[in-house]
Amino acid sequence: MNLAWLLLFLPFAASLANQLVLKKTGLAPLVSVASALATFILAVMLLGTQGSAAFHWASIGDFHLDIGLQLDTLSTGMMLVVTGIGLPVHVFSLAYMKDDDGKARYFTGLSLFMFSMTGIVLADNFIMTFIFWELVGFSSYLLIGHWYRKPSAADAAKKAFITNRIGDFGFMIGILMLWGITGQLSFDKMKPGLEAFQCANPTIWVGVLSATVLCIFCGAVGKSAQVPLHVWLPDAMEGPTPVSALIHAATMVAAGVYMLFRVQFTLGCEVFQQLPASDVIAWTGGITALLAALMATQQDDIKRVLAYSTLSQLGYMVMAVGFVAGDAGMFHLFTHAWFKALLFLGSGAVIFACHHQQNIWQMGGLMKTMPLTTLTFAAGCAALIAVPGTSGFFSKELILDAAYQAGSPLFWVGAFVAVLTPFYMTRLFVVAFLGKPRSDHAAHAREVGPLMLVPLAVLALLAISSGYSFLNRFAPALPHHAGEFHFNLVAGVSMAALVIGVVAGWRLYAGKDHDPICIPLLRERFKFDWFYDTILIRYFQDLLASIIHFFDEFLINGLLVGGLSRSAEGFGNLFRRVQSGSLQGYAFVFGLGVILVIYFTVFI
Amino acid sequence: MATLNDYLLVSGLLFAIGLAGVVLRRNIIVVFMCLELMLSAANLTLVAFSRFHPSHGLPDYNGQMLVFFVITVAAAEVAVGLAIIVALFRARQTIHTDDLTSMRG
Amino acid sequence: MPSYLFWLFSAVMLIGGGAVIALRNPVASALAVVTCFVGLAGLFVGLSAFFVGVIQILVYTGAVMVLFIFIIMLLNLQDEAKRAKPMTPILAGLGLVVAFVIQLLGVLARSPDTVAPALDQATLAESASALVNSGSIAASGKIATALNAGRLPDVHLIGRALFTDYNLPLQILGVILLVATVGCVALSKKTNPSD
Numbered sequence: 001m002n003l004a005w006l007l008l009f010l011p012f013a014a015s016l017a018n019q020l021v022l023k024k025t026g027l028a029p030l031v032s033v034a035s036a037l038a039t040f041i042l043a044v045m046l047l048g049t050q051g052s053a054a055f056h057w058a059s060i061g062d063f064h065l066d067i068g069l070q071l072d073t074l075s076t077g078m079m080l081v082v083t084g085i086g087l088p089v090h091v092f093s094l095a096y097m098k099d100d101d102g103k104a105r106y107f108t109g110l111s112l113f114m115f116s117m118t119g120i121v122l123a124d125n126f127i128m129t130f131i132f133w134e135l136v137g138f139s140s141y142l143l144i145g146h147w148y149r150k151p152s153a154a155d156a157a158k159k160a161f162i163t164n165r166i167g168d169f170g171f172m173i174g175i176l177m178l179w180g181i182t183g184q185l186s187f188d189k190m191k192p193g194l195e196a197f198q199c200a201n202p203t204i205w206v207g208v209l210s211a212t213v214l215c216i217f218c219g220a221v222g223k224s225a226q227v228p229l230h231v232w233l234p235d236a237m238e239g240p241t242p243v244s245a246l247i248h249a250a251t252m253v254a255a256g257v258y259m260l261f262r263v264q265f266t267l268g269c270e271v272f273q274q275l276p277a278s279d280v281i282a283w284t285g286g287i288t289a290l291l292a293a294l295m296a297t298q299q300d301d302i303k304r305v306l307a308y309s310t311l312s313q314l315g316y317m318v319m320a321v322g323f324v325a326g327d328a329g330m331f332h333l334f335t336h337a338w339f340k341a342l343l344f345l346g347s348g349a350v351i352f353a354c355h356h357q358q359n360i361w362q363m364g365g366l367m368k369t370m371p372l373t374t375l376t377f378a379a380g381c382a383a384l385i386a387v388p389g390t391s392g393f394f395s396k397e398l399i400l401d402a403a404y405q406a407g408s409p410l411f412w413v414g415a416f417v418a419v420l421t422p423f424y425m426t427r428l429f430v431v432a433f434l435g436k437p438r439s440d441h442a443a444h445a446r447e448v449g450p451l452m453l454v455p456l457a458v459l460a461l462l463a464i465s466s467g468y469s470f471l472n473r474f475a476p477a478l479p480h481h482a483g484e485f486h487f488n489l490v491a492g493v494s495m496a497a498l499v500i501g502v503v504a505g506w507r508l509y510a511g512k513d514h515d516p517i518c519i520p521l522l523r524e525r526f527k528f529d530w531f532y533d534t535i536l537i538r539y540f541q542d543l544l545a546s547i548i549h550f551f552d553e554f555l556i557n558g559l560l561v562g563g564l565s566r567s568a569e570g571f572g573n574l575f576r577r578v579q580s581g582s583l584q585g586y587a588f589v590f591g592l593g594v595i596l597v598i599y600f601t602v603f604i
Numbered sequence: 605m606a607t608l609n610d611y612l613l614v615s616g617l618l619f620a621i622g623l624a625g626v627v628l629r630r631n632i633i634v635v636f637m638c639l640e641l642m643l644s645a646a647n648l649t650l651v652a653f654s655r656f657h658p659s660h661g662l663p664d665y666n667g668q669m670l671v672f673f674v675i676t677v678a679a680a681e682v683a684v685g686l687a688i689i690v691a692l693f694r695a696r697q698t699i700h701t702d703d704l705t706s707m708r709g
Numbered sequence: 710m711p712s713y714l715f716w717l718f719s720a721v722m723l724i725g726g727g728a729v730i731a732l733r734n735p736v737a738s739a740l741a742v743v744t745c746f747v748g749l750a751g752l753f754v755g756l757s758a759f760f761v762g763v764i765q766i767l768v769y770t771g772a773v774m775v776l777f778i779f780i781i782m783l784l785n786l787q788d789e790a791k792r793a794k795p796m797t798p799i800l801a802g803l804g805l806v807v808a809f810v811i812q813l814l815g816v817l818a819r820s821p822d823t824v825a826p827a828l829d830q831a832t833l834a835e836s837a838s839a840l841v842n843s844g845s846i847a848a849s850g851k852i853a854t855a856l857n858a859g860r861l862p863d864v865h866l867i868g869r870a871l872f873t874d875y876n877l878p879l880q881i882l883g884v885i886l887l888v889a890t891v892g893c894v895a896l897s898k899k900t901n902p903s904d
Contacts, residue, residue, distance in 0.1 A: 581708030583635070583701040584798060587626050591805045598812050606715040606755075609822045614719045614752070616813040618726050618745075620806050625730035627802035633781060634729065634738050640773065641726055641742065644749055647761070655756040658826050661836030662861070663757055665870045671761050672867070673875075675768055676882050680889035682773045686780045687896035693784050 001053040004069045007042040007079070008118050010035050015111035018104055028104035029094055032111045036090040039114060040083040046076050047474060052124050052188065070124035070187060074265060074330075077476030078121045078258055081334055082251050084462075085341045086114050088455030089246040092345050095451035096242050096352055106146055106240065113139035113247060120255050125185040126175045129259060133171070133219065136255060137164045140247050144239040156235035163232040167222015174215030181212060187266045194267055209267075210277035216263055217281055224256025224314045227288045231528050233311055237303040241348030244303060249310050249344045250337040257317040257333050261326040261477065272324045282322025282403075286410040289315030291526060293420035297427065298522035300515070301358045302347045305428050309384065310340055312417060316399050319410060325402035330477035332395035339383035339392055339463035342456065346377035349452050350432065353445035360428060361514060365437040369445045372453055374433050376460040381429050383463040385422035385498060391467030393494075398479050401490050411490075418497035419504075426505025435511055611652035619645035632692075632699040636685055643678050647671045715755055722748030735781045739774055746770045757828060759863045830859030845869075 014035035018028040054068025090110065097103050116139050119132030138161075145157030179185055182193025198205045220226070225233035236248045247253070260281070264272050272278050292311030299305045313336050320329030351358055353370055367374040383392040396418065403411040437443035447453075465471055472478060508516055524530065578589075618641060625638030654667030693699050725745030729738045746769050753762030826832070837856035841848045852869065855862035871879055 579708060581705035583632070583704065584627055584630070584802070588798070588801060588805060591623055591627060591809070595805065595808050595812060598816075602812070602816055605824055606712055607822045607824050609817045609820065610715065610719075611752070611756070612817055612820075613813070614723065616817075617723055617810070618749075620810050620813070621723065621726040621730060623809060624802060624806040627805060628799055629730055631735055631738075633735050633777065633784075637729055637738055637742050637777060640769070641729060641745065644746065644765075644769070647765075648749060648752060651753055651756050651758045651761055655758065656823050656825055660839045661826070661828075661832045662866065663828075665866055666874075668758055668761055668867060669870055669875050671758075672764070672871070673878065673882060675761075675764060677885065679768055679773055680886050682776060683893050684889050684896070686776060687893040690780060690783065691896050699784065 001051055001069065001071070003042055003046055004053070004071055004122060007039055007046065008069065008115070008122060010039055010042070011111040011114035011118065015108045015115060018108040018111060023104045026103075028107045029097070032107035033090045033094060035111055036083065036087045036114065039118070040087045043076070043079040043083040046071060047080060048073070049076060054124060054186075065127055066125055066186065067128055068124040068186070069122040071122070074258075074262065074476045075121050077330075077334070077474055079118065080474050081254075081337045081476065082114070082117050082121060085246055085250040085337055086117075088345065088459055089242045089341065092245075092348065092452050092455045093240070093242040095449055096348055097240060100240075102146060106143070109139050109142040109146065110243070110246070113143065113252070117251050117255065121258065124187055126178065126187075127185050129262075130168075130172060130175055133223065133255070133259075134168065136252050137161060137168070137223070140164075140236070140252055143243040143247060144236045146240055146243070147238070150238070152235075153238040156232070156238040160232040160236050163229050164222045167218045167220070167229055170215045170218025171220075171222070174212050174217075174219065177208075177212040177215060181208065187262065190266050191268065194271070206274055206276070209271070210275045213263065213272075213275060213277040214280060217260065217277065217284075220256030220260045220318065221284065222256070223259075224253050224318060225288075225311055226256075226284050226315065226318055227291055228528070230288060230292065230311050231525075231532060234304050234307045234525070237301070237307050241303065241344060241351055244307070245341045245344030245348065248307065249340040253310060253314055254317070254333045254337060257314065257321065257329055258476070260318070260321045261330050264321060264324065264326045265477075269324050269326070278322050278324055280322070282319050282406075282408065282410055285315045285318030285320070285322055286413045287315070288312070289319065289417045290413050290420075293417045293424065295522055295525050296424040297420060298515075298517075298519055300361055302350065302360050302363070302428065302432060303344070303358055305360070305424060306340070306343055306347060309343075309421065309424065312421065313340065313384075316396065316414065316417070319414065320399045320402055323399075323402040323406045323408070323410075325399070325405075325479070327477040327479045328395070328398035328402050331472070331475055331479055332392075332399055334472070334475040335383065335391035335395040335463075335466050338459055338466050339380045339390075342376060342380040342459035342463045343384065345452070345456055345459065346373055346380060349373045349448045349456065350377075350445075352452070353448055354439075354441040357439065357441045360432040362439040363432040363437070363442045364435045364439075365442060366433045366445060369437075369443075370447045372447060373456065376453075376456040377433065378429065379460040380463050381425045385425050385501065386418065386494065387498065388495065390464050391462075391472075394467035394472075397491060397494060400494055404490050415493050415497055418494055419501045422498050422501025423505040426502050427509045430506060430509045431512070435513075438513060608652060608656040611656075612649060615645045615648040615652065618642075618648065630701050632689055632701055632704070633686075635701065636682070636689070640678060640682070643674060647674055650674075715752070718748045718751035718755065720748070721745070722752065736778060739777045739781060742777070743770050743774050746774070756825075757861055757863070759861075760867050828861060833857070833859055833861065 011032075014031050018031055022028045022031060049071050052068060052070040054066040056064065057067045058065040090107075093106070093110065097106055100106060113136065116132045116135035120129055120136060123129040123132060141157045141161040144160050145154050147153045148157070175185075178190070181197045182190045184190045184193050194209075197208075201208070222229045233248055233253065237244055239248070289312045292308045292315060296305050296308035296312065299308060313332070317329040317332050317336070320326060320332065350363065350366060350370065350373065353366075353373075354363060357363065379390075383390040386393040386396045400411060400414050400418070403414050437445075462471070466475075521527070580586075622638045622640075622642035622645060625641065626635050629635050629638065650667045650671050654664045654671075657664055689699060692704070696704065698704070722745050725741050725743075725748055728741035729745065732738050732741055746765060750762040750765040750770075753759075753765055833856045837846075837853045840846045840856075841853055846852045846869070852862050852865050855865070
């Protein structure tokens, strides 16, 4: 267990040291990378261990708060993913952020993020999860806003933070409701409380628990960027690309899914099967997957395509949780983490080589100039579009299978998304890497250095192979027949979808210099941002703001604060009038007092 | 023969006149005189009680002692008070109380 | 004192008092105070307080009121200029006085009335022997002689009380008068700006 505590606090120590001591020295990146390496080694050493340790933190009446770590297959597997992505990203960042002025700040944020993420993964109770949940949001805010002088980055950071707050509010209510139901906050003590609650309230427990789960799901909707709170994730691409790879593709956005699965795991799958909330979760995931994939087909920014693709894949995972096939979702999380981190780092390399040009229509022909990067990117693409034999194929298959078993129409939604995914990835690959260079930057792009290539290569290997049993047994949760392949209807549909998507993408985009199709609705991202900006912010928020302003101005300021001061002032003025300075006035009051004294002493 | 209550009534009326003068008049010297009237009214009460409540068959001279002290202190008070009024008049050129409101808050 | 003298002096006193607040000229007010004090002195004498009556005339009328008039003359005060007098303070003051008078009548109505005890020769001789027996006066002293003769040795009795029982307050009174004198000098002194 000591190793686990070390694993938790090592990144924290690194970030503290970076921020407080090493800011000016240039050692900060090395410290962070060393801490990432050490945590990765620790995570590997902890693989397969079981146990928990907690120390008492605070008591409020009967309410006890512990800070504790829980080690089980789920958390150690997830730790491996987090540190396993974290290490290449740290190494990649060394090269990517080489010339950045805020390098120390960047690595501080990165280490802080690793600390927070470790906290979420290893937490053994909901309060601790929530604390680190917020810390993750905070470090994500720092990293998205790394280039804070750029207004769009600062706005994106704020947007991410605020959007997450909405979800977190629901999450907090959910945690409190769960505490109310079970009387416990620790994961492993919750089950008996829930069973007692079920016995005591045989009629309403389904509804109450559904509401609770939906509230908790709100947290996941925010953190895992599900519709309708998905809007922050594409904007979060304003951050440095390695951050996008680590936080907004592989780990933090997966935290929502991880937490959902943790809840499912804790409360029991059979309970979830009876909850209407599961359907809501599944549909939310399915709709997110569909909408995000549609939006991805019309994006020109390489990172935004990947961001929407991440949304879409997260939708798959959430859908799997909704079908009470959370192990399939976690498996997809496991494989997706590698190949999406790879794709993001690959795009980072491309962007780096093209002097921060992110528009794919300004790239092209990169295969000739950056062959190794292209190769690794292709491997990531293959995994993402679920080419048979790659890791993505196995995991996506399991989710579609779960949808099929559930007999839900979401299976066909998933299948359609499986068409869209190869379509937009083919578009991206064809436009950015094949054909002729469309700008000077693309023409003069050069292969990146080994500090970037090595992480790419490692991740590429993992992207291809992580579905197979020699690697997938490290996954946080593993369905029974992971890594096996049986040809059935689901596999057939999925392969057909792959072929249709790739062929359509190739036919439409090969050799084109500009986008042959233009669907404004998709480009405008289904007008979600427009809706939030104009309707919600202008009307709803302004209305709310004016109400709050009214309260603040009139009730708080006018009545409470101003009222106190005004009443003091009024009394003062009243008594000031008594201080007339008039001799006769004083004499009169004095005489009046004497008469009153006589009256009270003699006549009463 | 006048009874005790007759004396008390007369002294009370004199006190009331003094009080009315203090409250109503605006000339500070007249106000001061009215204060003297009120003191004298109190003196009358003291002497009346001393006469109507004898000790050893004689008037109670403790009451008259008090009157003696009151008169003496009143004389001193008048001296100081008039000196103050003179100083006030030098400073303000008025002894009208409506004009002397620098204590107004 | 016969009743008519009591009412006469009372009337002089009250009319004088009324004139103090009714007259507009401060000098007239001061003279009204003198009138009032003369009536008051008559009442004192009627109460057998001859010494107090005399010093009322000597000190108050003779010294204090002369001082008042002197100051009025010094300040060269004119008649009070006609000012627009607001009615509210006047009515309030009158209300206060009326309330006081009503209370006075109420108090007097419920307090027991007494007549003055006699001060004839028998009573005085009896009190003289009582005083002699208690050892506070000498049997052949002026006080005892006067009492036995049926006279009230008012000044002697007051003097005796003043220099025996009230000696310490008398000394303090002397100090107070000294302080008042010094204070008056300090106040009246023209302050030189260069000091």
